[in-house]
Amino acid sequence: MNIDTRNDPFILRRYFTLAVKNLRRRPVRTGLTVAGVALAVTVAVSLGGFMLGYRGAIDKSIDMLGFQVMIMAKGCPYEAATMMLKGGTGLLYLPADVYEKVKSDASIASITPIFVGVAQKQGSGIREDQSETNFLIVSGIEVASYQVMKPWVAFKKGPGYADGRWFSPGARNEVVLGFEAAEYEQRKVGDSFYASITPAGQPNPVQHEFKVVGVLERSGTQDDGTVFLPIDLAREFFGRPNQLTILGIRLKEFNAIKMRQFETRWLSLPEVQVVGLQQVKNTLVSLVATAQTMIAAVAVIAIIVAFIGVINTILMSVYERTSEIGIMKALGARRGSIFQLIWLETVMICLAGALAGSLLAVVGSGVVERLIKAMADFGVSGSIVAITPAVIGYAVLGAVILGFFAGLYPAWRASSMRPVEAINKGA
């Protein structure tokens, strides 16, 4: 009966097996502890996904604007940011001659004027509901400069959308619909489209009938929900023939210094403010900073509760197995062996919780997104929760680190037991 005196290269697997069996001894308690960790991880992953997704959505929305700087009427920067991305109510306008003044600036690579107005769409489409979507954003654009600014804009193809195009010169009844605007109203190329527009200073709206001449491909930006008109026509219908909403500008050379120089040159105009994209991004991020802080606080509390829960579970387990630990030490287990076993059990609980929590976060991300969007309007289109492998990776790593620290005390306590006392205590 010879002993194999060679070291076992797979010794960790045996510790792993023993740890799993120990955890399965109390399945309800282990399950509840794992659930606690999973809950904390779900909150943390959702928060991480929200932070990442929201920033990504902001970046995408702003990048898809096509310009780096905009000139607009003076007002609240929050409103400016929202207006850029979603349109909005209480729009401010700047004189149209600002366009003529600014476009001669030598540092400008391209510039496009945009007029934004809000129309009513009651009776305009097939939908008769009284939902909050009774308003639509109308953008008056100058097609040539708009295309230079957004070269990626394309018309939807396929049956019912063939021959999509921009407006004919001089046409007074042609509109181009963004993807979602067309989908919602179920309009195709050649269909009629109705909009009620209240001209500035007039008490009653005027209903207009348009022909849809093109539907844009989905861009994931505010353009998807927009109705496009020729800029002069839009200004006329809204009763603001000499006004603009935004001047979108791309500079030949864009950096902080050039931006500052450009801003300084045109801030001298009394009616306008120059807004850089970074400023808009910062503004939008700050819009949700409070919400993110609150969610982060919940996540921290959940993590602390889970941390205490894990420690409590493992301590109880150690207490229940005092005699066994004494026996293991009598059988030759070093302090490190016991520490390793208990620590492994703790990390396994946290790892299982991290995986379950990540899965839950991924599966429930749609629900989380709807909840977050229901709480507030975040001013961006598209998904604002992006649970990436990196987010999950960090969450799992965090849970393992949590397990590492949670397991320290119980493992130290177990490994420090004197075998005689442990055996007697458990007997």
Place this chain on the structure above:
Amino acid sequence: MNGIVIEAHRLKRYYQRGSETVKALDGVDICIRQGEIVSILGPSGSGKTTLINLLSCLDAPTEGTLTVAGKPVAGLSEDELVEVRRGVLGFVFQQFSLLPTLTVTENVELPLMFLGLRVNPQRTREILAAVGLSDRASHLPQELSGGQMQRVAIARALMAGPKILVADEPTGNLDKATGESIIALFKRLAAEEGLAVILTTHNTAFGAAADRAITLEDGRIVKEEVLKPPSIASLTPATMTGVSVQVDQCNE
């Protein structure tokens, strides 16, 4: 190897209980040889368990000298005592102390995990066969009788090839027939493997089956009987020359 596996002089173990000093063991001299079965007898509280805890390096003496497998252990820390125990001492406890979630085979192989050694399935099978549990290898402890559990504990104690087997009341929870079979197994292991067996028991019949019986009272040896001379046949030729010398030394 000179045949002596444990040697203790003036071994004391005192405990402090409040202001009172409890003399659990008060100056014991003992010497145990390879292949010898020594039973430690005495009433409850006489110091039996304290003595075997010291001899098996589970506890440290308050005073005295103790050598286990050639290593002086008095004054060693817990971590140092573990190193002495590893691979040298096997334990059998009265309560069996099997891990309930592990099968018989896994319980028996447990010491190898702590020693970091590979499992030799053939050895596991042979040891289980030696204790008559070949057909219970995949059973959980809860599926075994008391006698079977004690046999598993013995198999586990033997798995790492110890020089000394320490058994605290190994027959305490067993019926007479099972107890006798356990004692018979110890005798066979001592004779065939040269294993030194130290066992405590209340049962004078089982105690009388040993080579030597030591009776404790109030932490002192009050009687020591040689029930059977050391079996020279069980000793290897290499150790035979030292036996007479060591016997003399033990008798000093």
